[in-house]
Amino acid sequence: MTDLAVLAFGFGVMPLAAILLYAFPETVLRHREASWGILAGVTGFLGLSHAMALVLVNHSLLGDRTLATILSVLGLAVGAGLGWLFLDGPYIRTEPNRILAASVAFVALHSFGDGLLIGASFLGGVSTTLPLDAVTVAATVVHRFVEGAIIVVPAIAAAWKSRPAFPLLFPALLAVPAAYVPLWLVDVYGFTPIRSVIDHSIPTFASAMEATLALFLVARAFLPLASVERGTRWLAWTALGFIGISLVHFLVE
Numbered sequence: 001m002t003d004l005a006v007l008a009f010g011f012g013v014m015p016l017a018a019i020l021l022y023a024f025p026e027t028v029l030r031h032r033e034a035s036w037g038i039l040a041g042v043t044g045f046l047g048l049s050h051a052m053a054l055v056l057v058n059h060s061l062l063g064d065r066t067l068a069t070i071l072s073v074l075g076l077a078v079g080a081g082l083g084w085l086f087l088d089g090p091y092i093r094t095e096p097n098r099i100l101a102a103s104v105a106f107v108a109l110h111s112f113g114d115g116l117l118i119g120a121s122f123l124g125g126v127s128t129t130l131p132l133d134a135v136t137v138a139a140t141v142v143h144r145f146v147e148g149a150i151i152v153v154p155a156i157a158a159a160w161k162s163r164p165a166f167p168l169l170f171p172a173l174l175a176v177p178a179a180y181v182p183l184w185l186v187d188v189y190g191f192t193p194i195r196s197v198i199d200h201s202i203p204t205f206a207s208a209m210e211a212t213l214a215l216f217l218v219a220r221a222f223l224p225l226a227s228v229e230r231g232t233r234w235l236a237w238t239a240l241g242f243i244g245i246s247l248v249h250f251l252v253e
Contacts, residue, residue, distance in 0.1 A: 004122050007130075008179035011118060014141055015107065015172035018148025022162040028153055033234040035153050036226035040218050041241025042146055046110055047214020050249065051207040054113070058204040062197060071201055075208025082209065083216025096158030099221040100168070103154045106217055107147050108171035109210040115178025116203050123182055139251035146245060148172065157225075 021028060028035050055072050062068040086092065086102035121130045130136075148169055155165040182199060189195035226234035 004119070004179060004183075008115060008118055008176045011114065011140070011144065011179075012111070012173040012176040014144030015111070015148030015151070016166070016169045018145050018152045019162060019166050019169065021149060021152045022156065022165070025156050028156050033226055033229055033231075034237045036222050037234040037237025038241035038244075039150055039153055040222035040226055041238040041243070042245045043106065043150060043214050043222060044218050044238075045242050045245045045249075046147070047106065047211050048218070049246075051110070051113065051210040051214065054207040055204055055211065058200045058207075062200045062204065064197070067197070067201070068204065071204045072208050075205040076212045078205075079209035079212030079214075080216065083213045083220070087216055087220045094158070096154065099217075099225075100151070100154040100158050100160070102213065102217050102221065103151050104168050104171055106210065106213050107150055107169075108174050109206060109213065110147060111172045111175040112178045113203055113206050113210060115175035116181055116206070118175065119179040119182040120199070122179075123186060135251055139248045143245070143248045143252060144172070146248075154221075 055075070059065075059068040059072060062071075082105060083102065086105060087098050092098045092101055118130070151168050151172075152165065155168060160168075181202065185195050185199055189198070223234075223238070226238060
């Protein structure tokens with residue numbers, strides 16, 4: 001599965017390029033409406049639209065309505081708990097570091113879910129069913145760079161230096177081991193009903209967690225920071241972030 005290794009590793013390391021934003025820290029901090037508004041729009045799409053859509057799709061694919069509902073609700077509850085723990089819990093004292101921790105957790109969950117999708121595309125063959133043309137690859141690079149920015153912008157705002165901030169991007173590498181999970185399940189269970197149930201249960205639970213964590217991150221952190229200044233420019237930047245990442249996904253999927 002060399003092709004899978006190359007694809008998963010390349011996908012996993014792409015967000016690390018977002019550390020380049022440290023070349024423009026003053027710009028990031030000065031244009032807070034744009035910085036936080038775009039992050040709010042992007043996170044809103046990735047977590048509330050994209051991840052929740054996956055939960056709803058898998059809800060029907062699982063076949064067992066009771067199991068699907070329990071997994072979905074439990075995942076949503078765990079995600080909400082993580083959101084509260086990071087953003088309002090007693091363990092992280094300063095507000096900027098709370099936002100940063102929640103951002104890292106969100107990118108980790110999203111990368112894990114994307115890795116599962118990459119692995120699933122290799123089932124039944126030695127090559128992926130995903131398109132790998134120039135447009136798709138370019139859109140994927142943009143997609144993952146923006147996900148890295150979800151970590152780097154809060155790190156800059158929290159006054160982290162680039163060197164200690166760089167390892168905060170490593171959770172994006174969860175996409176690499178996650179890509180092997182669908183193939184491992186086939187090795188263990190074969191193409192059996194139990195494998196199908198597990199294969200749909202894992203992304204359902206993970207995506208549900210991602211959705212409510214994104215809700216907390218957008219409502220509790222990104223939007224309040226974007227809208228501090230008077231006016232409605234932050235709303236335009238939020239819409240731009242949402243539409244922009246939607247366009248990227250139109251080109252990828």
